[in-house]
Amino acid sequence: MVRKVLLLIFGIYFYSQWGVGATLLLFGSITFNYCIGIWIHQNNSKTRKWIFVFGVTANIFYLGVFKYFLFLWGVFSDIQIELGGLPFRWKPSLLLPIGISFYTFHNISYLIEVYDEKITVCKNYFTFVLYDLFFPLLLLGPIERPGNLIPQFESKRIITKEMIWNGLSLFCWGVLIKSSVADPLSRYVEMNVNSFDSLPPGILWIIAPTIAFQVYADFFGYSLCAMGLAECMGFELMNNFKRPFFSSNPAEFWSKWHISLSTWLRDYVYIKLGGNRHGFLRENINLMLVWFLTGIWHGAGYGFIIWGVYLGVCLVFYRFLKHIGFTQMQNKILTGFGIFLTFYTFSLGLLLFRISSPSESFLILKNLNTLPSLDLIPYPLLLIILPLVLFDLWQEWRKTERPSFFLNEKPFLPLMIFVLSFIWFSVVSPFAKEDFFYFQF
Secondary structure, three states: OHHHHHHHHHHHHHOOOOOOOHHHHHHHHHHHHHHHHHHHHOOOOOHHHHHHHHHHHHHHHHHHHHHHHHHHHHHHHHHHOOOOOOOOOOOOOOOOOOOOOHHHHHHHHHHHHHHHHOOOOOOOOHHHHHHHHHOOOOOOOOOOOOHHHHHHHHHOOOOOHHHHHHHHHHHHHHHHHHHHHHHHHHHHHHHHHOOOOHOOOOOHHHHHHHHHHHHHHHHHHHHHHHHHHHHOOOOOOOOOOOOOHOOOHHHHHOOOOOHHHHHHHHHHHOOOOOOOOOOOOHHHHHHHHHHHHHHHHHHHOOHHHHHHHHHHHHHHHHHHHHHOOOOHHHOOOHHHHHHHHHHHHHHHHHHHHHOOOOOOOHHHHHHHHHOOOHHHHOHHHHHOOOOHHHHHHHHHOOOOOOOOOHHHHOOOHHHHHHHHHHHHHHHHOOOOOOOOOHOOO
């Protein structure tokens, strides 16, 4: 009980740094879903289904109001202007609670698994509060499953020396990747992408992969910090990334990138819609719907919607090639080309995050119509991303399921890694605050 109270205090203090109002909203969401879960569990009548539907709908409405209402208000205002009217004079002001997408998906998955009787309902309110308020994953996930996380809060956790060593190493490595890779790349991107209509021809071919490594280092760094902190306290979180840039096709990529979200959408949306059980056409319609929702989940804006549709089309096209047998040809050259094509497909898609209106997508295409001049290539950035690339190559060579430094195998390894990391951090870190990229989601 003492352990739960301490974790609860840390969680409340940590989240309250972003405002008391957001904390009260979070507790309101927690209490609501705790009560709905108990209600579903205790009700065996025909109304059980409607209680479940009400709970899930309320969560979606809650997320929609705070995350999408202002966007929809802007869309209706744009339509009003296009029809010859005046824009809306009044614009509502709404608080966007940080991490709302993550903890709302947490709660929806809990209600689904209680309703499907895959887990036992959580009757201890403090345990359920920790399920949403566990501070290592509170802001950016991973989106843990209740069947994995809640039992860990209810059982006695034994913390070993190896867990502390590995947890600390993952946390420090996450901080290093964030500060020494993601932040310098972020500065380069912000200096070079002020507006799409004033860019040198073809430079987006360079900026796109830079953004890809920036986002990866940023989110992967946070995930490593979350995993490391949790492991130091005796908890195991799911791995959210598994060397995605070594993927040779879109399907493989999305099984290794933001794994907690992609598996969440697979299990609770794609499969619930029928998955691949109703023919090839229905399978791809389900897939497009899932990716449309993925775009909306990432943010309220035109760019996010276009991004989701774009990635859905890429996956549908790959599935079509697989369906006709085109992907059966395998050799090292084709695999290498597949890795390059998959990486660039993802990288170019990230440019859509930065557009504020659908018309800017045409400016992107216009810029990409020209190859860049060689003098535009920022060669020092290749050195910046080197630690991340080497780490992933090492993990790929060892075929690890979770990031690890193998500290138990060679006693001198922790000291060597610390010294090299400290030198690298001192040389390339910008020593200025940069928010995590996924805070906006």
